[in-house]
Amino acid sequence: MAAEMQRFGMSEDDDDDEIGMDVKEEDDDDDDEEKNMTTPDMVGGDVGIVSTSSSNRFMQHHQFQEQLTPQGGSRRCRPQEEKERTKLRERQRRAITAKILAGLRRHGNYNLRVRADINDVIAALAREAGWVVLPDGTTYPSRSQGTRPAGCTPPAVVTLSSPHMPAEHTSPTSLRGISPGYQSTVNYNVSHMKGSFVSSPYDVSPSARSQSSAMMGDGGGMQSDPPLGGSMDSVQNRQVMDVSGKVQERDFAGTPYVPVFIMLPLGVINMKCELVDPDGLVKQLKFLKSVNIDGIMVDCWWGIVEAHAPQEYNWNGYKRLFQIVRQLKMKLQVVMSFHECGGNVGDDVCIPLPHWVAEIGRSNPDIFFTDKAGRRNPECLSWGVDKERVLRGRTAIEVYFDYMRSFRVEFDEFFDDGIISTVVVGLGPCGELRYPSNPVKHGWRYPGIGEFQCYDQYMLKSLRKAAEIRGHSFWGRGPDNAGSYNSRPHETGFFCDGGDYDGYHGRFFLSWYSHVLVDHGDRVLSLAKLAFEGTCIAAKISGIHWWYKTASHAAELTAGFYNPCNRDGYAAIMAMLKRHGAALNFTCSEISILDQHMEFSEALAEPEGLAWQVLNAAWDVCIPVSSENALPCHDRDGYNYLLEKAKPMSDPDGRHFSSFTYLKLSPHLLERRNFVEFERFIKRMHGEAVLEYQT
Numbered sequence: 001m002a003a004e005m006q007r008f009g010m011s012e013d014d015d016d017d018e019i020g021m022d023v024k025e026e027d028d029d030d031d032d033e034e035k036n037m038t039t040p041d042m043v044g045g046d047v048g049i050v051s052t053s054s055s056n057r058f059m060q061h062h063q064f065q066e067q068l069t070p071q072g073g074s075r076r077c078r079p080q081e082e083k084e085r086t087k088l089r090e091r092q093r094r095a096i097t098a099k100i101l102a103g104l105r106r107h108g109n110y111n112l113r114v115r116a117d118i119n120d121v122i123a124a125l126a127r128e129a130g131w132v133v134l135p136d137g138t139t140y141p142s143r144s145q146g147t148r149p150a151g152c153t154p155p156a157v158v159t160l161s162s163p164h165m166p167a168e169h170t171s172p173t174s175l176r177g178i179s180p181g182y183q184s185t186v187n188y189n190v191s192h193m194k195g196s197f198v199s200s201p202y203d204v205s206p207s208a209r210s211q212s213s214a215m216m217g218d219g220g221g222m223q224s225d226p227p228l229g230g231s232m233d234s235v236q237n238r239q240v241m242d243v244s245g246k247v248q249e250r251d252f253a254g255t256p257y258v259p260v261f262i263m264l265p266l267g268v269i270n271m272k273c274e275l276v277d278p279d280g281l282v283k284q285l286k287f288l289k290s291v292n293i294d295g296i297m298v299d300c301w302w303g304i305v306e307a308h309a310p311q312e313y314n315w316n317g318y319k320r321l322f323q324i325v326r327q328l329k330m331k332l333q334v335v336m337s338f339h340e341c342g343g344n345v346g347d348d349v350c351i352p353l354p355h356w357v358a359e360i361g362r363s364n365p366d367i368f369f370t371d372k373a374g375r376r377n378p379e380c381l382s383w384g385v386d387k388e389r390v391l392r393g394r395t396a397i398e399v400y401f402d403y404m405r406s407f408r409v410e411f412d413e414f415f416d417d418g419i420i421s422t423v424v425v426g427l428g429p430c431g432e433l434r435y436p437s438n439p440v441k442h443g444w445r446y447p448g449i450g451e452f453q454c455y456d457q458y459m460l461k462s463l464r465k466a467a468e469i470r471g472h473s474f475w476g477r478g479p480d481n482a483g484s485y486n487s488r489p490h491e492t493g494f495f496c497d498g499g500d501y502d503g504y505h506g507r508f509f510l511s512w513y514s515h516v517l518v519d520h521g522d523r524v525l526s527l528a529k530l531a532f533e534g535t536c537i538a539a540k541i542s543g544i545h546w547w548y549k550t551a552s553h554a555a556e557l558t559a560g561f562y563n564p565c566n567r568d569g570y571a572a573i574m575a576m577l578k579r580h581g582a583a584l585n586f587t588c589s590e591i592s593i594l595d596q597h598m599e600f601s602e603a604l605a606e607p608e609g610l611a612w613q614v615l616n617a618a619w620d621v622c623i624p625v626s627s628e629n630a631l632p633c634h635d636r637d638g639y640n641y642l643l644e645k646a647k648p649m650s651d652p653d654g655r656h657f658s659s660f661t662y663l664k665l666s667p668h669l670l671e672r673r674n675f676v677e678f679e680r681f682i683k684r685m686h687g688e689a690v691l692e693y694q695t
Contacts, residue, residue, distance in 0.1 A: 278320060434561070472505075501557065544556045
């Protein structure tokens with residue numbers, strides 16, 4: 001634009017110096033004014049260089065009234081009063097825009113830096129609306145809205161001119177509307193299509209129709225934004241050909257090797273600590289071994305191993321299972337599961353906490369997490385008893401350490417042989433480092449915000465102590481306007497925009513609440529590191545993605561992640577993991593699958609935004625990241641999404657998952673059609689070439 005204005009003898013700041021920003025909305029009259037301001041060389045008239053002042057432009061404008069237009073006709077210039085009215089309307093529009101943006105900067109509660117400019121405000125608005133804005137300004141819809149463009153390396157574009165024009169190269173165009181998983185193959189096709197201009201796709205949705213369009217500039221440059229198809233158009237003696245047929249998948253051949261594990265069924269070991277159907281399991285594992293799966297993951301349930309009495313451990317079923325795995329030369333990932341199984345999504349068996357713990361709970365229910373209404377959750381022990389000797393003379397931390405030490409001693413040979421590659425340490429409900437803020441057994445349903453779980457006597461004691469140290473003893477209570485399990489943020493006084501979560505008491509409470517979470521992980525992992533010295537340990541964090549687009553991030557706050565829009569709630573967790581040399585296990589939310597069951601727009605959810613924040617927080621401090629799928633996956637689209645997450649093409653540092661665990665082994669997976677797709681998924685995770693890309 002600056003170059004064109006310089007050609008016309010105009011200053012770029014003529015129309016923008018009133019407000020000082022590049023916001024421009026011109027109507028057709030303004031376009032006519034620019035077209036009439038041609039240089040003497042172009043028109044051939046005896047007119048000098050056009051002055052940059054607006055008054056001189058208006059005086060000399062009458063000299064162009066009878067000049068020919070590019071179409072050969074004549075055109076009468078607009079009266080000066082009409083042009084003045086046009087400029088006045090434009091100034092009014094810009095002034096209104098400036099005030100709107102200034103108000104958003106001041107009152108919008110966006111996560112902006114101190115010296116944020118208008119671009120930062122616009123980027124914040126775009127992110128809230130569900131768009132992804134990169135640091136260089138590249139903007140595209142998030143995956144929940146549409147397919148993501150490949151925004152890193154534009155493909156080389158070759159043009160073929162007409163017989164009357166010399167061949168020339170146009171500026172590269174980005175492949176908009178194609179996810180990173182497809183970019184590599186499309187780039188390959190583009191670079192190998194000689195003698196034709198390949199237009200960049202704009203829409204690859206199933207409803208996209210074959211179209212083609214192009215715009216030619218004076219200098220021969222071309223801009224093209226058609227969807228994929230198989231059509232060919234001629235634009236100003238140039239042939240424009242769309243990529244024909246279906247968009248091909250990204251080729252993962254030669255990419256880094258990502259080990260693939262498979263989670264065994266939750267009930268593979270029964271309550272007597274016996275291996276269920278060992279012969280059938282051996283057949284299934286041999287079948288999996290034939291497609292080069294790396295190993296298995298299995299839960300070592302506290303409620304099974306130490307079921308009847310303190311420090312009486314029964315590992316018999318796990319010994320038999322581990323021997324089978326070693327014979328098949330596979331690896332093991334074991335989970336120290338200090339929570340109950342049953343009542344959550346995907347739980348098909350019931351494994352409670354040890355009987356002797358349940359007996360203690362009946363006489364002292366405060367060992368369990370408690371909500372504001374006093375309802376107890378026996379899914380796992382409250383973190384308030386980490387240092388309280390309420391478990392037959394032991395603290396919860398001591399109980400966890402004794403269990404892990406017994407496992408290490410019992411399976412010493414498997415550690416020495418390297419069969420056990422990773423120990424995932426359970427830190428809360430479902431083995432994840434979070435509060436049980438959304439229990440289905442208490443009536444929670446997606447996308448409810450959940451409730452704070454800090455009302456047992458031990459947690460309240462900690463809260464009151466923190467308030468006294470802070471100098472405000474009356475802060476030693478939870479919020480009384482935080483709603484219920486199935487509330488929406490805007491329905492509460494605490495989580496609504498501008499709500500109490502951002503007040504003095506709210507910030508104190510949330511800081512304490514999240515600090516207890518980090519402290520619990522810190523204590524347990526420090527002992528796990530001691531028990532499993534020389535072996536990789538990991539902690540699991542779930543993706544609480546609903547209400548992520550709101551200012552408060554209510555669902556994350558009740559789960560213990562102090563991550564509102566103006567604060568990074570995951571940095572402290574990553575620093576804690578880094579301190580103990582622990583890896584992160586983060587669950588992927590498969591957008592293509594979840595879209596079939598949940599309405600993201602209603603819940604203002606953003607799984608991709610959350611995943612981007614968590615993964616980068618981990619990678620920024622060099623923490624290995626492993627992952628697993630959140631829901632059953634058997635189709636190619638779901639696998640492609642998992643592959644893109646495991647090996648992000650757009651990452652400039654080439655970072656990728658250290659391993660991936662598939663949930664889980666089932667007869668449905670072993671059906672021929674599903675197993676063929678699974679085998680293909682494993683090969684691509686391993687960086688191997690596959691022969692076909694069509695479904």
